[in-house]
Amino acid sequence: xxxxxxxxxxxxxxxxxxxxxxxxxxxxxxxxxxxxxxxxxxxxxxxxxxxxxxxxxxxxxxxxxxxxxxxxxxxxxxxxxxxxxxxxxxxxxxxxxxxxxxxxxxxxxxxxxxxxxxxxxxxxxxxxxxxxxxxxxxxxxxxxxxxxxxxxxxxxxxxxxxxxxxxxxxxxxxxxxxxxxxxxxxxxxxxxxxxxxxxxxxxxxxxxxxxxxxxxxxxxxxxxxxxxxxxxxxxxxxxxxxxxxxxxxxxxxxxxxxxxxxxxxxxxxxxxxxxxxxxxxxxxxxxxxxxxxxxxxxxxxxxxxxxxxxxxxxxxxxxxxxxxxxxxxxxxxxxxxxxxxxxxxxxxxxxxxx
Amino acid sequence: xxxxxxxxxxxxxxxxxxxxxxxxxxxxxxxxxxxxxxxxxxxxxxxxxxxxxxxxxxxxxxxxxxxxxxxxxxxxxxxxxxxxxxxxxxxxxxxxxxxxxxxxxxxxxxxxxxxxxxxxxxxxxxxxxxxxxxxxxxxxxxxxxxxxxxxxxxx
Numbered sequence: 001x002x003x004x005x006x007x008x009x010x011x012x013x014x015x016x017x018x019x020x021x022x023x024x025x026x027x028x029x030x031x032x033x034x035x036x037x038x039x040x041x042x043x044x045x046x047x048x049x050x051x052x053x054x055x056x057x058x059x060x061x062x063x064x065x066x067x068x069x070x071x072x073x074x075x076x077x078x079x080x081x082x083x084x085x086x087x088x089x090x091x092x093x094x095x096x097x098x099x100x101x102x103x104x105x106x107x108x109x110x111x112x113x114x115x116x117x118x119x120x121x122x123x124x125x126x127x128x129x130x131x132x133x134x135x136x137x138x139x140x141x142x143x144x145x146x147x148x149x150x151x152x153x154x155x156x157x158x159x160x161x162x163x164x165x166x167x168x169x170x171x172x173x174x175x176x177x178x179x180x181x182x183x184x185x186x187x188x189x190x191x192x193x194x195x196x197x198x199x200x201x202x203x204x205x206x207x208x209x210x211x212x213x214x215x216x217x218x219x220x221x222x223x224x225x226x227x228x229x230x231x232x233x234x235x236x237x238x239x240x241x242x243x244x245x246x247x248x249x250x251x252x253x254x255x256x257x258x259x260x261x262x263x264x265x266x267x268x269x270x271x272x273x274x275x276x277x278x279x280x281x282x283x284x285x286x287x288x289x290x291x292x293x294x295x296x297x298x299x300x301x302x303x304x305x306x307x308x309x310x311x312x313x314x315x316x317x318x319x320x321x322x323x324x325x326x327x328x329x330x331x332x333x334x335x336x337x338x339x340x341x342x343x344x345x346x347x348x349x350x351x352x353x354x
Numbered sequence: 355x356x357x358x359x360x361x362x363x364x365x366x367x368x369x370x371x372x373x374x375x376x377x378x379x380x381x382x383x384x385x386x387x388x389x390x391x392x393x394x395x396x397x398x399x400x401x402x403x404x405x406x407x408x409x410x411x412x413x414x415x416x417x418x419x420x421x422x423x424x425x426x427x428x429x430x431x432x433x434x435x436x437x438x439x440x441x442x443x444x445x446x447x448x449x450x451x452x453x454x455x456x457x458x459x460x461x462x463x464x465x466x467x468x469x470x471x472x473x474x475x476x477x478x479x480x481x482x483x484x485x486x487x488x489x490x491x492x493x494x495x496x497x498x499x500x501x502x503x504x505x506x507x508x509x
Contacts, residue, residue, distance in 0.1 A: 007443035089493045091451040093460060137441045138469035212463070250499070252507040260507075316499065332495040350502045 004095045008032040012100035016249035023103040034134035034145025051199035053125035069110035074159045075299040076184030077104045077267045084343025090225045092340025104300040107182045109163030113156045128155045129205030131197030147207025184298030185269040217337040224336035238269030242344040243321035250349035258309040267300040268323035275322040276303040280315050309353045318348045430483040433476050454485040
């Protein structure tokens with residue numbers, strides 16, 4: 001794991017550490033905006049639901065949530081909106097993520113829509129904003145480090161969970177213990193950690209990091225380095241198609257043999273991945289990989305291939321996924337944006353056949 | 355005179371020892387984290403302490419880098435340390451590259467939304483330090499793969 005920042009905590013996995021089909025806790029990236037809450041008391045922890053569009057505000061204890069609603073488990077892809085930021089030119093401000101701010105763990109909890117049914121929301125509901133127990137870096141108790149959310153249609157999806165468990169056990173503290181909103185396929189900042197409140201809004205939620213250049217990109221594409229007015233920025237929703245070669249680790253020296261097995265994962269936000277190809281000649285030619293179906297909607301899909309190299313030399317293996325709408329990953333950086341989001345350029349590893 | 359010299363040597367040796375001690379603690383912490391990635395798993399706060407170890411000799415400069423923070427040693431660095439690292443890690447600064455206007459906008463954003471105080475006359479000096487030592491460089495649309503650690507793949 002690579003630590004990008006230790007106050008607040010931000011760390012990502014190297015590509016080869018993400019080879020497991022289900023991401024284990026130890027290889028899941030951490031992106032925190034504030035300080036991790038301390039002294040969490042499960043007995044007094046409550047989730048308060050309020051906002052303009054609830055019939056009346058209501059609070060639930062953790063025990064209420066765990067006992068009053070049916071629980072579900074889904075494997076859900078969470079990727080940081082800024083994964084790949086380090087490649088943008090001109091450089092974009094923020095933690096300089098490379099490729100490892102993505103994970104696909106099993107999440108267990110209740111459906112947000114079941115909870116909203118129980119609360120009773122009014123017909124003017126538009127957006128769900130979350131509130132959490134983390135502490136602003138400045139220590140100011142009146143400030144929330146981050147308070148983002150999702151539109152109602154995402155909130156009502158079967159897979160949108162209020163989760164208590166990650167990979168079958170209590171969610172680790174750094175990942176949101178004891179309660180996390182989990183919205184697979186969307187920027188992971190929508191999956192609020194340490195959840196203690198939800199606001200059902202009659203407009204787009206206006207919490208911390210919902211405006212400005214945070215988790216937003218120019219509504220119309222712009223030339224690299226452009227200044228973009230606030231009104232011309234749009235909130236990122238579903239993440240774009242992407243893939244990662246997780247085996248072998250970049251830098252493999254192949255002795256004697258000229259065949260190599262590669263494997264990895266591909267994901268496409270709200271969509272499925274329909275094809276993954278690889279190239280060993282910088283995109284000159286592409287060959288198909290074997291691609292599995294997702295274990296459930298919003299889970300990443302596994303691919304593999306056996307490559308036969310024509311002769312010795314330095315090679316780069318490039319992987320390119322295509323989503324169910326026929327959109328493929330670009331080989332170079334996609335559209336520049338002020339904060340360097342949504343870099344889904346092809347992943348590549350280096351190999352030498354000697 | 356010779357006694358003075360010996361004193362200086364002694365003082366230097368002491369500083370060096372303290373410095374190496376701090377490095378050992380830091381490496382130990384990193385190794386611990388590497389071999390115990392589960393350090394992040396438990397719901398206990400104290401498990402993430404090892405990385406926060408700070409070098410004992412705070413003023414130590416090595417190869418042009420301020421060891422305790424990782425900042426480039428240059429004029430006005432101390433202002434950056436004072437004003438930028440009380441809320442967040444120096445890593446949030448050193449991993450970024452921005453023009454003068456970019457750093458200025460970042461400071462303005464922190465003042466408007468993150469409770470950063472008025473930097474007064476120091477603002478210009480801080481921006482001068484940042485835009486000189488952490489300036490953007492052209493890297494094109496895709497760079498060569500770098501830092502490849504070659505290894506023999508076992509079949």
